[in-house]
Amino acid sequence: xxxxxxxxxxxxxxxxxxxxxxxxxxxxxxxxxxxxxxxxxxxxxxxxxxxxxxxxxxxxxxxxxxxxxxxxxxxxxxxxxxxxxxxxxxxxxxxxxxxxxxxxxxxxxxxxxx
Amino acid sequence: xxxxxxxxxxxxxxxxxxxxxxxxxxxxxxxxxxxxxxxxxxxxxxxxxxxxxxxxxxxxxxxxxxxxxxxxxxxxxxxxxxxxxxxxxxxxxxxxxxxxxxxxxxxxxxx
Numbered sequence: 001x002x003x004x005x006x007x008x009x010x011x012x013x014x015x016x017x018x019x020x021x022x023x024x025x026x027x028x029x030x031x032x033x034x035x036x037x038x039x040x041x042x043x044x045x046x047x048x049x050x051x052x053x054x055x056x057x058x059x060x061x062x063x064x065x066x067x068x069x070x071x072x073x074x075x076x077x078x079x080x081x082x083x084x085x086x087x088x089x090x091x092x093x094x095x096x097x098x099x100x101x102x103x104x105x106x107x108x109x110x111x112x113x114x
Numbered sequence: 115x116x117x118x119x120x121x122x123x124x125x126x127x128x129x130x131x132x133x134x135x136x137x138x139x140x141x142x143x144x145x146x147x148x149x150x151x152x153x154x155x156x157x158x159x160x161x162x163x164x165x166x167x168x169x170x171x172x173x174x175x176x177x178x179x180x181x182x183x184x185x186x187x188x189x190x191x192x193x194x195x196x197x198x199x200x201x202x203x204x205x206x207x208x209x210x211x212x213x214x215x216x217x218x219x220x221x222x223x224x225x
Contacts, residue, residue: 004157031211033212035215040123040217041217042118042201042203042214042215042216042217042218043158043201043203043213043215044215045212045213048210048211048212050210056210058210058212090157090158092157094211096211100145100146100163100165100205102148102160102163103148103160103213104160105150105157105158105159106157107155107156107157108155108156108157
């Protein structure tokens with residue numbers, strides 16, 4: 001069982017370039033999330049989705065865009081990369097029901113903007 | 115604003131030396147408090163969910179407890195393989211189901 005898969009694992013971008021971070025899950029989870037983790041800091045929510053076609057902003061959405069065309073996939077788009085976007089990006093998913101299911105995380109994409 | 119504060123930032127223990135990690139939280143209404151373990155280069159791995167004050171959960175050498183203002187992760191007789199960063203996160207009653215994380219405690223257990 002693969003769980004949450006993120007690609008690429010590492011990437012170096014130049015200032016002003018764009019890229020898409022990929023995230024896919026095979027657990028049929030309805031909720032998906034993007035977080036970023038800076039050194040010594042907690043994870044901060046960028047965007048989240050409650051189902052295909054529905055997305056909403058989190059704590060730190062500026063400079064990012066998302067889409068959710070299928071249940072499985074939740075890509076994160078960086079437009080005009082800036083050094084402040086150097087971080088580790090984590091995708092997570094969970095199943096929303098009456099119980100409080102935990103979020104399952106991928107192993108992250110380490111992104112450097114130079 | 116929901117806030118989560120973890121202490122200490124780093125902790126070094128000898129193998130077999132028990133200790134506790136602290137997670138203090140301020141939220142409008144708590145749906146659940148989560149503990150995760152994160153190894154270097156990996157994503158957070160779920161350990162426990164706690165829902166209400168007085169609740170306790172155990173897994174091997176780890177026990178998590180919850181009060182109305184804080185949670186503790188007790189580590190009994192730790193082993194080197196327990197070395198990791200331990201993250202605490204809260205989920206609030208209203209709005210989105212996203213988590214608000216603390217900055218973590220880096221635990222190193224020396225043989």
